[in-house]
Amino acid sequence: MIRLALAWAGLLLLLGIEVAATLLHAGWMAWAAAPVMVMLVSGVFMQVLQASPLARIFGLAGLFWMAVLLGLGSVDFLARQDYPVPLQTGAARGEMPAAAVPR
């Protein structure tokens, strides 16, 4: 009971920190607070560490494949270099217009 109540109080505190940080124009702090909140809920409310090995494997597999989905999926968008399309006819002669030089 005390463990659950402490986790609940901690979660509300973290929510307060998220809101306060956002009002102070530091919304990025949610990147740090949200994972802690997720760990508190899964660790204390869902008792993932007390579950059977099979259940833990399923939970970890879900996390793993979600990391693959987000990581591998984002690679293209994070690493993509946009080149403006050459508009001048000079491009046809093999000259690269100034606008097409990579950023």
Add this chain to the structure above:
Amino acid sequence: MTEPAAPTAGAGFQYSSARHEADTAVAGMWLFLASEMLFFGGVVFVWLVLHLGHPRGFALATAHTNLVIGSINTALLLTSSFVMALAVRDGQRGDNRAVTRACLLTLLLGLAFLGLKGLEWFLDFREHLFPGALFGLHGPDQGGAQMFYAWYFVSTALHGVHMLGGMGLVAWVAWRASRLEFSRHYSTPVEVMGLLWSFIDLVWLVLYPLIYLLARP
């Protein structure tokens, strides 16, 4: 030929004990939750990609989201998850009346969440924030803002549908507890529904910063 072993009291014939049966049910729920992680992972991925492509449009749109309702809703859902965790503990003690009470309180908090979400949607519609020809935000970044609101309505609707399903199942657990069906030796449905409800809370803990906080200017 040997006779199959007699089933253990309280457990199906294919399980060696009631604990074995409960562990299997819990593992099955975690398997379902793993598939749900990938389902909502796609929703998060769409946010990431659209935000990378339209940072100013997302900032414009996020500035118009209702931070007050969103934050109150987060507190409501966190509290409901706490109450449901109490129900799981009470179930393991065989306290059916406490399970019923906790499930009913969870349902009430869930209803409050959905009510506030409905109010928020109503206010969004009134401000013409639904994407389309009548979209209420203008300027060079309105395209990105429309993308945000398209994502917002889809993701909150998907979460809302999960809430409705979860509430139906929590009501079923409350009904079974009111018939004194759980005991020290058998409270698997409470345990499994506790997992599902907390997972719905987890999804919201991820959606909340994406909707209201991270892109806010």
